[in-house]
Amino acid sequence: MGSAYTTIVCDVIARYKRMCGYDVAYVTGTDEHGVNIERAAEKQGISPAELVERNQKIFLDLWKLLGIQYTHFIRTTETRHARAVQNLVRRTLRRSPEAIYKSKYEGRYCIYDNLYVGDTPEPADCPTCGRPAELVSEENYFFRLSAYQGKLLDLYAKNPQFVVPDFRFNEVKSFVESGLRDLSISRKSIKWGIPWPDDPEHVFYVWYDALTAYITAIGFVDGQHDGPDFRCWPADIHAMGKEIIRFHAVYWPAFLMAAGVELPKQIVAHGWLLFEQEKMSKSKGNVAYAEPIVKVLGNDALRYYLLRETVFGHDGNFSRDALITRYNADLANGLGNLASRVVTMIRDYCGGVVPDAHTPHPQTVHGNHADLIAQFSFGHLSEIRGFYDRFEYANVTERIWNLIGAVDKYLVLEKPWALATSPAQRESLERVLYDAADSLRVIAALSHPVIPDATHRIWEQLGQAGKLADVRIDQLQRGGLEPGTRIRRPEGVFPRVDKAEASERIEAMEQEIRNPAAAAAASAGQAAGGSGAGAGAAPAPGAKITIEDFAKIELRAGVVKSAERIQGADKLLKVMVDIGDEVRQVLAGIAPSYAPEELVGRKVVVVTNLAPRKMRGLESNGMLLAGSAGPDGKAVLCTFTEDIAPGSKVK
Numbered sequence: 274m275g276s277a278y279t280t281i282v283c284d285v286i287a288r289y290k291r292m293c294g295y296d297v298a299y300v301t302g303t304d305e306h307g308v309n310i311e312r313a314a315e316k317q318g319i320s321p322a323e324l325v326e327r328n329q330k331i332f333l334d335l336w337k338l339l340g341i342q343y344t345h346f347i348r349t350t351e352t353r354h355a356r357a358v359q360n361l362v363r364r365t366l367r368r369s370p371e372a373i374y375k376s377k378y379e380g381r382y383c384i385y386d387n388l389y390v391g392d393t394p395e396p397a398d399c400p401t402c403g404r405p406a407e408l409v410s411e412e413n414y415f416f417r418l419s420a421y422q423g424k425l426l427d428l429y430a431k432n433p434q435f436v437v438p439d440f441r442f443n444e445v446k447s448f449v450e451s452g453l454r455d456l457s458i459s460r461k462s463i464k465w466g467i468p469w470p471d472d473p474e475h476v477f478y479v480w481y482d483a484l485t486a487y488i489t490a491i492g493f494v495d496g497q498h499d500g501p502d503f504r505c506w507p508a509d510i511h512a513m514g515k516e517i518i519r520f521h522a523v524y525w526p527a528f529l530m531a532a533g534v535e536l537p538k539q540i541v542a543h544g545w546l547l548f549e550q551e552k553m554s555k556s557k558g559n560v561a562y563a564e565p566i567v568k569v570l571g572n573d574a575l576r577y578y579l580l581r582e583t584v585f586g587h588d589g590n591f592s593r594d595a596l597i598t599r600y601n602a603d604l605a606n607g608l609g610n611l612a613s614r615v616v617t618m619i620r621d622y623c624g625g626v627v628p629d630a631h632t633p634h635p636q637t638v639h640g641n642h643a644d645l646i647a648q649f650s651f652g653h654l655s656e657i658r659g660f661y662d663r664f665e666y667a668n669v670t671e672r673i674w675n676l677i678g679a680v681d682k683y684l685v686l687e688k689p690w691a692l693a694t695s696p697a698q699r700e701s702l703e704r705v706l707y708d709a710a711d712s713l714r715v716i717a718a719l720s721h722p723v724i725p726d727a728t729h730r731i732w733e734q735l736g737q738a739g740k741l742a743d744v745r746i747d748q749l750q751r752g753g754l755e756p757g758t759r760i761r762r763p764e765g766v767f768p769r770v771d772k773a774e775a776s777e778r779i780e781a782m783e784q785e786i787r788n789p790a791a792a793a794a795a796s797a798g799q800a801a802g803g804s805g806a807g808a809g810a811a812p813a814p815g816a817k818i819t820i821e822d823f824a825k826i827e828l829r830a831g832v833v834k835s836a837e838r839i840q841g842a843d844k845l846l847k848v849m850v851d852i853g854d855e856v857r858q859v860l861a862g863i864a865p866s867y868a869p870e871e872l873v874g875r876k877v878v879v880v881t882n883l884a885p886r887k888m889r890g891l892e893s894n895g896m897l898l899a900g901s902a903g904p905d906g907k908a909v910l911c912t913f914t915e916d917i918a919p920g921s922k923v924k
């Protein structure tokens with residue numbers, strides 16, 4: 274979710290800038306070198322190349338799912354990138370030969386965060402992840418960062434917006450003011466990296482390599498024979514999570530200064546998404562995943578929620594409950610409902626054609642109409658653009674949703690459904706519906722960078738030709754809807770969801786992602802969750818688990834004491850199972866296959882260490898193993914033919 278957040282924000286920036294008439298290069302990619310990749314691959318028994326191939330596919334699929342419109346994707350294992358990194362260092366050695374030197378390095382390094390934790394051999398914990406950092410001792414190439422303190426402080430002084438938000442800029446400045454230590458930029462102990470030019474025993478430190486990807490992607494070769502897209506450099510914005518701001522705002526500008534390459538204009542750092550007040554981290558296992566949310570609620574729902582609920586720059590709290598509440602309140606009942614009402618009324622009352630505006634003379638504009646016009650004034654619309662420009666997305670979305678509220682209120686006060694009953698009120702009816710539809714057009718354009726899919730569908734329903742993305746947001750104003758335009762069939766863009774059911778479906782998919790092996794072993798049990806199941810529980814082909822992984826699943830023999838149906842859930846049975854030292858309540862999705870009375874006395878296999886889950890207000894504390902038979906996936910319970918005492922371990 275962390276990477277998804279960064280990438281969604283960049284996509285909003287890119288789409289917004291394009292709608293302001295800019296030609297935007299949007300670079301993203303995967304950082305594929307480093308000792309943590311090397312070790313992760315070793316642990317999985319595959320080569321680093323195979324691992325990064327697998328990882329980058331996951332990202333490419335995710336960006337597609339999230340509707341990310343990047344223009345350049347760079348993998349740091351590409352040949353062109355190795356050339357660019359080597360050329361950047363050669364260029365540095367030519368222009369600033371004193372900037373790089375060879376020396377012995379001894380210190381502590383966090384392999385998970387690629388971070389030098391301490392420059393002495395003393396044991397130290399990583400400030401980012403808290404794990405003990407590893408001892409590194411070897412001869413390295415160093416970058417003379419200490420010589421760039423004054424130049425960096427100069428840069429900051431001349432560019433008061435170089436880092437946003439402000440409070441992060443202050444952290445960066447105090448870090449630099451407190452003095453900079455030279456930085457090791459090569460590694461001898463690992464193989465998985467870009468070789469140092471003319472000294473291939475060394476590979477580049479992963480950050481020197483990764484940062485350079487920004488310029489490789491748009492055609493940096495050596496500053497002399499750069500590709501045509503390199504005209505887009507320097508970047509207007511680099512955006513990232515706050516934990517890597519130092520690399521972007523201190524090291525990277527220093528590397529570029531030494532090489533004589535122009536610097537990026539602005540570094541924008543967002544906060545962390547907290548989950549239960551802790552930073553989400555794959556290694557801690559407290560990660561929310563984007564994919565299940567998109568599959569259940571759609572791409573726009575996640576984008577909207579992340580931008581609306583987080584004050585950009587600060588840490589935000591991720592909550593599935595708040596996400597679904599926002600979805601129903603703001604998207605389904607808010608924008609979705611307004612759009613379908615307006616389009617439906619034009620179909621029913623105006624023969625499916627945008628009516629005449631009957632624009633009144635400014636001096637005769639009456640109350641409700643005047644109020645609506647005031648909401649869509651030039652001042653208000655440019656204020657929203659100002660929020661976009663300053664990355665204040667909570668304000669962007671709040672203001673746009675105020676506009677939706679204003680149109681809703683206008684309709685409630687003007688009651689077009691009542692006006693439609695009287696031919697004498699025809700002109701008023703047409704004016705009201707024109708205003709509502711034209712306002713909807715403006716709202717769709719304003720919110721397009723945030724929720725691209727739904728707004729485009731609204732755009733089409735309003736009968737608009739061309740792409741919504743081609744509309745100039747900086748030239749947007751009321752009255753642009755052409756009377757006589759034929760609208761299309763109304764179609765809901767955000768169907769309401771049942772909160773409990775949506776939450777269960779998301780959770781079930783998340784559990785499969787977190788623990789694909791357990792999910793596959795217990796796939797019938799997933800169905801038992803009554804939880805949508807069948808969401809692709811199979812592990813990636815070729816993925817093997819170790820015996821230790823398997824041993825994490827605690828399986829025991831059980832005997833069913835009682836079973837009953839659950840009201841309102843036609844697939845679920847509430848089963849009480851004796852597992853030796855206790856009787857567990859397990860909810861199993863086997864009602865289509867078994868009558869409750871058939872089950873009593875039956876020997877079953879129970880997953881006993883599954884985290885408890887609530888379904889239909891009841892707790893399920895475990896899972897019954899079952900086979901999934903035939904095309905309908907009929908559940909067939911696993912059992913024992915010989916005697917076995919309840920509670921016996923199954924392995």
Ligand SMILES: [Zn+2]
Binds near residue numbers: 383385401
């Ligand atoms: Zn760490």
